[in-house]
Amino acid sequence: MMATGPARRRRERAPRRVLLVAGVLAALLAPPAASRADVDLGNDWVFAFAAFGTTVVCDLQLVQAGTTLSASGDCRGVFRSDVDLSGTVDPQSGAFSLAGTIFEPVGPTIVTVSLAGAPVAEGRLAGSATFDGESGSFVATLCGNANLDPGEACDDGAATDGCCTSACAPKPDGIACSTTADCQIAPTCSAGACVGTPRPAGTECEADGNRCTDDACDAQGSCVAGPCSPCCGGPGCVSAPRWLSCRRPTAERDLIDLQATPPGARNRDRAVWRIPRLQATTPADLPDPTTTAYAVCFYVLGAEEAFTLYFDAVAPAGLGCGRKRCWTRSSKGGVAYNGGPLRPDGVASLRIKPGEDGKAQLSFVGRGPNLDLTHPLEIAGGELLVELHAGESCWAAMYFTGGEPPDVRTDERYRVRGGE
Numbered sequence: 001m002m003a004t005g006p007a008r009r010r011r012e013r014a015p016r017r018v019l020l021v022a023g024v025l026a027a028l029l030a031p032p033a034a035s036r037a038d039v040d041l042g043n044d045w046v047f048a049f050a051a052f053g054t055t056v057v058c059d060l061q062l063v064q065a066g067t068t069l070s071a072s073g074d075c076r077g078v079f080r081s082d083v084d085l086s087g088t089v090d091p092q093s094g095a096f097s098l099a100g101t102i103f104e105p106v107g108p109t110i111v112t113v114s115l116a117g118a119p120v121a122e123g124r125l126a127g128s129a130t131f132d133g134e135s136g137s138f139v140a141t142l143c144g145n146a147n148l149d150p151g152e153a154c155d156d157g158a159a160t161d162g163c164c165t166s167a168c169a170p171k172p173d174g175i176a177c178s179t180t181a182d183c184q185i186a187p188t189c190s191a192g193a194c195v196g197t198p199r200p201a202g203t204e205c206e207a208d209g210n211r212c213t214d215d216a217c218d219a220q221g222s223c224v225a226g227p228c229s230p231c232c233g234g235p236g237c238v239s240a241p242r243w244l245s246c247r248r249p250t251a252e253r254d255l256i257d258l259q260a261t262p263p264g265a266r267n268r269d270r271a272v273w274r275i276p277r278l279q280a281t282t283p284a285d286l287p288d289p290t291t292t293a294y295a296v297c298f299y300v301l302g303a304e305e306a307f308t309l310y311f312d313a314v315a316p317a318g319l320g321c322g323r324k325r326c327w328t329r330s331s332k333g334g335v336a337y338n339g340g341p342l343r344p345d346g347v348a349s350l351r352i353k354p355g356e357d358g359k360a361q362l363s364f365v366g367r368g369p370n371l372d373l374t375h376p377l378e379i380a381g382g383e384l385l386v387e388l389h390a391g392e393s394c395w396a397a398m399y400f401t402g403g404e405p406p407d408v409r410t411d412e413r414y415r416v417r418g419g420e
Contacts, residue, residue, distance in 0.1 A: 039094035039119065040064055044145040049129050051136030058083055058102075059145070069096050085113060094119040122151055143168040154192030163189035181205045181223030196221065204372060211309045212237045214345075230389045231297030231312045239309040241299050246387055246396035247279035250358045252418030254397050256386055258298075259413050260375040269346070269373040271298075271313065271366035273386055275397060281360035283333025286352055287391035290327060293317045294337065294350055294390045296364050301383035310378060313366045315339070315347045346371030352388070352395075362388065362395055376411030384414070 042064040049056045058075035060083060071085040085100035095118040102111040115138060117127020125140040142149040143166070146157030154170050156162035161178040163171050170192030177187050177194040183205050187196030198221035205223035207215040212232035213225050228237035254275040261267045273296065295314045299307035315337040319326055322342045329335055330353075337350040346366040353361040387396040399416040408415040 038091035039089075040091075041069065041089060041094060041096065041119075041125075043142060043149070044147060045125065045140040045142060046144040047138055047140045049131070049136055049138045051129060051131040051134060060085075060140075064089055064091075067091060069098060071098055071100075075102060083113075085115070087115075123149055156192075156194075163192050163194045179221075181207065181217070181221075183217035183223050184221040204370060210237060211311065212239060214312075214314070229297075229309065229312050230293055230295035230314060231299075231309050231387070239299060239307065241297070241307050241385055241387060241396075242389065242394045243307075243385060243387070243396055243398070246394040247281060247285075247360070248395070249275050249277060249397050250279055251277040253277055255415075255417045256384065256397070256399055257413075257415045258373065258377060258379075260373040260377050260411070262375055262412060267369045269366075269368060269371040271296075271346070271364070271371055271373070273362075273364040273397075275362040275395070277358045278355075278360035278362055278395065280357045281352065281354045281395070283354050285393045286333065286335050286354065287393065289315075289329075289335050289337065289390075290318050292391050293320075294335075294352075294388065296347070296350070296366070297387045297389060299385040299387070300379050301385070307385050310384075311372045311374075312345070313347050313364070313371060314345045315350045316344055320344055343368050343370055350388075352390075364388070377414050379409070379414050382409045382414070382416075384416075 041062045044059065044061050047058045047060050049058065056075055058073055060071045060073040063070045067088050067090070069087050069089040071083065073083050075083060082103045083100070084103070085098040087096060087098035089096035097114070097116045099114040100112075102113055103109075104111070111132055114130045115127060117125050117138065117140075120126045123142040127138060129136040129138045143152060143155060144157060146155055148155050152168040154164035155168050156164040161176075163175070163177050165171060171189050173188070173190050175189045177189050179187055179194050179196075183199050183203065184194070184196030185199060187194045198219055199217045201217060201219040203217040205215050205217050207213070207223040207225040210225075212229050213227070214229055215223055215226045218224050231240065232238055233240040254277075255272065257270070257272040259268065259270040261269050293314050293316050295312055297312050298310045300310045302308050321338065321340050321344055323338070323340045326340070327335060327337050332354060334351065334353040337347065339347045339349065343366075346368050348365045348367045349363070351361075351363045355361070382400070384399045385396065386399070387394050407417070
């Protein structure tokens with residue numbers, strides 16, 4: 001018998017209730033829909049500003065925290081300076097604004113800057129810029145920051161003669177290239193990398209731009225930052241002259257003579273430093289050279305009236321010269337070093353003779369490419385401080401401009417007799 005009336009209507013609504021409940025449960029149990037991800041501009045960006053009728057390129061690190069954004073770094077070419085900007089960002093769209101200054105220490109000059117921009121493509125920003133009230137524009141890319149970011153096949157930063165194009169794509173294999181570390185022989189491009197035969201481990205190179213670290217090539221063709229030079233110290237490994245505590249010449253008979261080889265010529269770098277009359281030095285002032293290195297430190301006077309390390313020449317402790325006998329002690333307690341054919345750090349010979357005031361003596365001779373002299377000689381104003389550091393002991397002489405002949409100061413030679 002067919003049901004009629006209310007009973008039939010209840011049965012007809014039951015399947016609908018089941019379907020409704022099932023739909024609610026499915027909605028509750030289903031994973032939440034993916035929400036739009038916030039934009040994070042935090043990265044190292046290469047900004048190119050069009051202003052003042054030229055293009056200024058700056059390497060800026062953007063730091064984003066919520067809706068706040070800051071930028072810091074420095075600029076190449078026109079501005080070799082500090083950039084300090086701060087502002088806001090919309091995490092949903094990436095639209096941002098920044099304002100601050102570019103400080104150029106030469107002058108000095110302070111340029112006020114304001115930016116307004118947004119992402120225009122993956123790894124690319126663009127917008128307007130104002131420099132000291134003058135309107136301009138900018139584009140920024142991740143390509144060129146020396147990091148391999150998404151979408152890039154290679155990125156060698158601002159390297160010249162590298163293996164990566166300005167669009168971060170590999171150049172053809174086999175093209176000659178150069179590496180900043182100079183730890184490879186005859187390198188060529190291979191899949192966007194500059195690869196050559198590794199130079200011998202221990203070959204001098206420059207890894208961090210700090211002359212106070214004795215950097216050297218490893219066996220794989222890379223330059224590795226080395227230990228802090230005995231001529232430097234402190235947490236930042238910075239130049240550390242000891243002039244006030246050093247023994248000095250007692251008469252103006254000392255000599256400094258530096259010769260740098262012009263580019264392309266056979267290396268004939270040479271350094272001679274002699275003090276025939278030195279303040280009193282005893283055998284106890286000369287640390288055991290089998291365990292203590294002796295470092296000849298050449299400091300130049302910089303623009304801020306401070307002496308900074310120009311180069312050093314270290315006679316290593318023990319058998320660091322590669323010979324069975326590098327160091328000898330005289331019967332009167334003096335020490336002598338012979339660098340042999342290897343001449344580590346360019347040290348050919350170093351001798352310190354103890355004695356009373358005016359009787360003690362010091363002599364140093366350096367030769368060859370390991371001496372690390374630059375051409376032209378970088379002795380600003382001709383003012384040079386030379387010190388010998390050995391443990392806690394030191395000996396020093398200072399050389400100034402305005403000397404009388406036979407003083408010589410050219411790009412290839414610096415020769416002064418009689419310091420202080």
